[in-house]
Amino acid sequence: MEDDAPVIYGLEFQIHIIDFDDENNMINKNVLLHQVGEIWHISTSPADGGVLATCYNKPSDSKVLTCATVWRMPKELEPGSHESPDDSSSTAHTLELLCHLDNTAHGSMACVTWEPTGDGKKVISLADNHILLWDLQESSSQAVLASSASLEGKGQLKFTSGRWSPHHTGTQVATANDTTIRGWDTRSMSQIYCIENAHGQLVRDLDFNPNRQYYLASCGDDCKVKFWDTRNVTEPVKTLEEHSHWVWNVRYNHSHDQLVLTGSSDSRVILSNMVSISSEPFGHLVDDDDLSDQEERRPEEKSQEPPQDSVIATYEEHEDSVYAVDWSSADPWLFASLSYDGRLVINRVPRALKYHILL
């Protein structure tokens, strides 16, 4: 991939596409108008970079209803297309509506998540207490509800967040409602696991380890980030307690899953190095390889301490609560965070750590 790392974030009624040119350290902004309402959630199709789904508040007189729609952005703004005109920042583009995920029967859409590996034809949306699987047909111009399931229980159950697992050939989805995390099988739309009281308070976000199929990260209002092995959900594998307020986002790095990014309403972004539960071995395998030919070097290698789980950096550039963080899909060492006051901060993984991981 090129150094260009497009980042998309939503502001009321507008979608901004930010191009970050790594070589020239320049930021380029394109504005897409989103006239239908204020955006609460946004996600892009993994198969087609120009297709994205938004969840937005539909303005109405008495009630707020959150709807979800799939859009296509103008061709020249698609990531990777270098023919985009230089003066595009000044003009506002409009989105092309592809299809509407009809939720009149199900309530407000909390989030939309795309099938990670497929051809971008499957979407899951969470609406109040329903989990809906949609098939997008005819180049995404039509959405058909393929199957659905709903949570039953006392009180008002409401999904807050969901994540489609990249493993198991895309048959697993994890959702969060209140303090509980649930896993679903998309083929039968039945529950496969349930982590009761995963967090002391509301669970805000989930993310799957991109390389270890059973590992799941979650964060919530109890200021904690927890790592779970979905095969054994009685105890978290690891718990981080670095933030001093609600943690709104947790994201695994797409290539180096020891790097975990969290954003919190204590206005901090924390980059952690979770070596012990990452897919990359630390220490052992290297030793095994060296065993045969270089036995005399082993003692000194042993003496090197295995790397510890640690906080790499705390970014305090934001003045208000941070509500979104994500990694660049193009450059694994780049990430962005967005806070309430509208400030977008793009950061790099510290160089020393990058070389330490690479070499």
Added chain:
Amino acid sequence: MAAAAAGPGPGSGPGDSPEGPEAEAPERRRKAHGMLKLYYGLSEGETAGRPPGSDPLDPTDLNGAHFDPEVYLDKLRRECPLAQLMDSETDMVRQIRALDSDMQTLVYENYNKFISATDTIRKMKNDFRKMEDEMDRLATNMAVITDFSARISATLQDRHERITKLAGVHALLRKLQFLFELPSRLTKCVELGAYGQAVRYQGRARAVLQQYQHLPSFRAIQDDCQVITARLAQQLRQRFREGGSGAPEQAECVELLLALGEPAEELCDEFLAHARGRLEAELRSLEAELGPSPPAPDVLEFTDHGGSGFVGGLCQVASAYQELFAAQGPAGAEKLAAFARELGGRYFALVERRLAQEQGSGDNSLLVRALDRFHRRLRAPGALLAAAGLAEAATEIVERVARERLGHHLQGLRAAFLGCLTDVRQALAAPRLAGKEGPGLAELLANVASSILSHIKASLAAVHLFTAKEVSFSNKPYFRGEFCSQGVREGLIVGFIRSMCQTAQSFCDSPGEKGGATPPALLLLLSRLCLDYETATVSYVLTLTDEQFLVQDQSPVTPVSTLCAEARETARRLLTHYVKVQGLVISQMLRKSVETRDWLSTLEPRNVRAVMKRVVEDTTAIDVQVGLLYEEGVRKAQSSDSSKRTFSVYSSSRQQGRYAPSYTPSAPMDTNLLSNIQKLFSERIDVFSPVEFNKVSVLTGIIKISLKTLLECVRLRTFGRFGLQQVQVDCHFLQLYLWRFVADEELVHLLLDEVVASAALRCPDPVPMEPSVVEVICERG
């Protein structure tokens, strides 16, 4: 001739004394002596009478050997005046005259003495002649006597030889007679049971018989003897084996058998085997006491029994063995040691089983006394059987029991602490049911503290028995050193305080919602308890321990400061957790109130919402609760009490003025900019930050958490115009009542401003309420 030499000495003395004046007499005598000595050639040095300083060679010295009359006269004539010359002349004449008379006296006296000496010598000559004759006679008589004596002995020679031979024969015959009588005597002895006598006879005869066994008659006797001896030995063994008789009799049997030349090795084994039988019987009886069916006697009785029965028996066996088989050397000693080790081991196993039964009981004094007896009893055989190491093993057992007791007490203390906690929980739960105020928190805290302290003291007193002076094992190095420092101080006291901290901390770790099972008041109480420990109790308890146990050990011990730090950390964590829990309760209330309401379609606010009143009520309740246990703490001095209320009202209206521009949607960027600039200058608010040990800090923490939650919830909602106004009213109400609880009221203002500003941002139609109206509504509510 000898008389001549002796004569003049004494004779000359008195002769010249009457002459001259008194002062001159000694000098004159000396002069006379000097002259005599000169005459007899005595050395110059011995003439002590010579005037000092005079030169013996001086020719002018009248008494000198080298006197020269010419020189002397010359000198006189030259030096002296006439008168002096005349004087010296008369003096000289007088001296010469005196000398002449002296000489005459001497000659006369010595002459007499010569005459008497000659007479004496003549008499002696006559006497010696008589003596010679008598000596001759004596010599002849002696010769005659010698002659007679030689003749007599020649005559007696023959008879003497015969007498000697006869005497020899007589002795031999007596011995032979003894030998011939031996079998019958032995038989008689055996019949009478006088085994000792029999063995003595046999011992006397054995060597002779051994020597002459080639003679048929002796052979016969020897055979007889052997038969009888064999019988004797058999009988002895019989008696020995029967074993009914006591240890001393057995020892006697063995002694006799040894004298009979029985193989010591075998006897040794047999002796030990018998001893084993007896001791095992003792052990069995002990074991029977231990058995579950009869009610076990108390431990003191048990150890007494074991001490007198088994240990006493073992002592007897050991001393008898050492007397009997001393000749066996190290191998024999080793055998005894092994024997003692084995049986001792079994005894110890029994004692340990008994002591294990004692572990559950609380009475330390009885146990210590029992251990003391046990240990004391075993010191005697310990000295006797040093190799078997029984004393060490006994000490080890005592040490182990002491350790177990320490563990037991630690358990007891922990249980007491947990019991206290349960009581507190019940006390905290009870008043809610009864609907009236139960015992105050302060009272509960005092109860818990005093009860734990009394438990600690009781444990210390109980454990202290182990080191009492009169207890035999208290001077062992373990009890002087390790027991005091590692056992009591570290294991018991420090261990308990640590475990108390851990127990308290575990309340913090209980996950999230389930943590609600712990009543917040308990958290608060524990936190205060730990803080009290940090300030006073830890050092008090440790000082008490150190004083009671006079820790002499050099091994490192946990310093008071470390323990205090741990207690403080625990207190801090508990208090922080308390803040989180209480903050969560209020947060949940606020969150529900924001999330469940339809803010778009609310009516114009007439009242402060009930939930806000509830929040203020709860906060006040918490304030009272915390105030019971914690001091007030410092507020940031801002204004005097009298002006506070007006100030807060004023500031609220002022701040409303400040965010007023944000209500006009035309300038959203300005608002952002304004709020950002304001944030740049205000400090970042750490919401879940650690708290200090005072009421204000605790309340500040709780309010911070609650308001931050309110802020975040508001940001997730969309407000209608009246929704915004309602938020405005609510926030003003909170501002009116919450400022008094926090350290820095500016903080409350900031957060509430944020809430209202966020609500305004989330409002499509932001028209704020008039501040005066807001105030009126709040004051009415």
